Amino acid sequence: MLKQFRNQKRLLSVFLWLVIAAFIGTIFLVWGVGGKNQSSNNYALKVNEYKVSYEEYQNSYQNTTDTLRQLFGNQSGQMPSNEEIQKQVITELKNKYLLLGQAHKLNIPVSDTEVMNELTNISSFLQNGQFSPERYTNVLRANGLTPAAFEQSLKEDIKISKLRNMIRNSTRVTPSEIKKEYTYRNTEAKIRYISFNPSSFKDSVNVKNEDLRTYFVENKENYRAPEEIKLKFIEFAPQDFDIETDITQQEMESYYFQNKSEFSQPEKVRASHILIRVRNFDNETEVKNARNKIENILAQLKKGKDFAEMAKKYSEDASAQNGGDLGYFKKGEMIKEFENTAFSLETGEMSGIVKTVFGFHIIKVTDHQKAKELTFQEAKDSIAEKLKERNAEQYFNDRVFRIYSKILKASNISAYQSKNDNVTVHTTKYFNTYENVYPLKGSPDVKRQLFDLPETEVSNVIDIGDKKYIFEVADRKDSYVPEFSEIEDKVRQDYLQEQSIQKALSYAEKLLKKNKNIENISDSINKNYTTTPFFKRAENIPGVGINSKMTENIFGAKKGSTLDKPYTVNSKVYLVELADIKTPDFPADKDHPDIRNFIANIKSETALNSYISKLESNAEIWIAPSLRGYIGN
Incomplete structure (x- = not known):
């Protein structure tokens, strides 16, 4: 099942x-x-x-x-x-x-x-x-x-x-399901194999022109060239439109009183912690070991050990490298049990042991700021900076959309460029939807929009990162299947490879019909066989690679038997014999959470x-x- x-x-x-x-x-x-x-x-x-x-x-x-x-x-x-x-x-x-x-x-x-x-x-x-x-x-x-x-x-x-x-x-x-899955995963096999390289059979392949054409017709979609477009675009960066604006006292005061909620500073805490993880609270042994470990750490801290050094040494959280420091956080940003304890502590105070779904924590609050409302004088500098940024952003947007309006009035970027020598217009190479070109790398949705854009039409103003862009499809090459004459060499190469593999398979099948023993086959053709080390189902077959069907049949075979047909792996052909198989002992005293979770899923x-x-x-x-x-x- x-x-x-x-x-x-x-x-x-x-x-x-x-x-x-x-x-x-x-x-x-x-x-x-x-x-x-x-x-x-x-x-x-x-x-x-x-x-x-x-x-x-x-x-x-x-x-x-x-x-x-x-x-x-x-x-x-x-x-x-x-x-x-x-x-x-x-x-x-x-x-x-x-x-x-x-x-x-x-x-x-x-x-x-x-x-x-x-x-x-x-x-x-x-x-x-x-x-x-x-x-x-x-x-x-x-x-x-x-x-x-x-x-x-x-x-x-x-x-x-x-x-x-x-x-x-x-x-x-x-438990029986866990044992069965453990055995399935950890059973190991060793094989003997003889490999045949299809390149040795290429000379025996008779390549006729009509066969190549037939192969091309049957596989023409494999040779299809994808649709490609070439773009023109104008790039706008905020730093190219920097302006210095004076912010008046009146503007700042007006902003302060209209946005007072921004200056209500909620209660927040800066805390460090030490975490000993518990991955399964149903596992009594794991819980007991974790509890003992956190109790020992707490005892050392109470004797005066440095919290940050202890966190670096023992904590099982990513914050350990920072001495357990989590930075500032507000209510609602941490798990409830952790939050309740942290906000109950004063600056410099340390908790006892706190249990959460992640395990056991010890928390130390390094700063506890009560909720307060900033005065205008306290908020003045940040307001000035915010208004400068807002004005600069508004100026930037206005300039971009002013240029965009002129481009639309001219009909497209090409027409606008002919009348404005000072504008820098960039041109991409031809590219398809699977290629990355500047500035579209990491923007698949934008790329899809542009491929849907009719030729010579202008896109909307598009944000990519902190820059704005206007695009035009300068040219388009439709998807097409090349003529046979254009790719005859490629078709010949593919046909030769396929036919060589078929020749190698036929040769291996004939050998298998005559003899079912790898050692005897090896002697009959004067070709050495290879014996692998032991490997598991999920691993690459050493020296061979991955073929899931072949792996399944190896682990389903009887020791000493040869698989009933040759297999192709990485363009080579293999005859395979199961040399040995080892079933593992099941460690019933362990919990096997990865297997349990796999089966549960x-x-x-x-x-x-x-x-x-x-x-x-x-x-x-x-x-x-x-x-x-x-x-x-």
């Missing part, structure tokens, strides 16, 4: 993770579109009372495709097909609304606090690492959403997440899929005719 689960997980886990990540990544683009009360019949699918619009479907599909393109890069040929992506997106949307309906039936609660915690951690709404209410409303407005609608959708997302977790947490891992996903299947069997599901082919209806 675990073997089936394991194979399914290997095939689907990356793809499903990408699809789910795609849904989460565009939550504010997708959520809020589907719903119970859409009056139009123009929807992509209906799950019980929920109607999913084509807009939600298209947004989910587009984002999933973009995510896969980023993952596979130049290996686009390995991407799932459009049909596979569409099928998975439809399945994920269907599952989402099946679970949402069930979560409502079960009255799964979601508090406003939970919504706000989730909201303030969405990266799209952060500015300088902090949640920005202004950015939040601007992003929602740009996507046609109101805060109330978005927060309701987010609440539903949390409901679904809670239901998923309830189902996943309903499974248990048994598999079983929890299986439980979730089973639960969804049951919901689906009792649901009324309608899929638009244009999409039914992708789901198998």
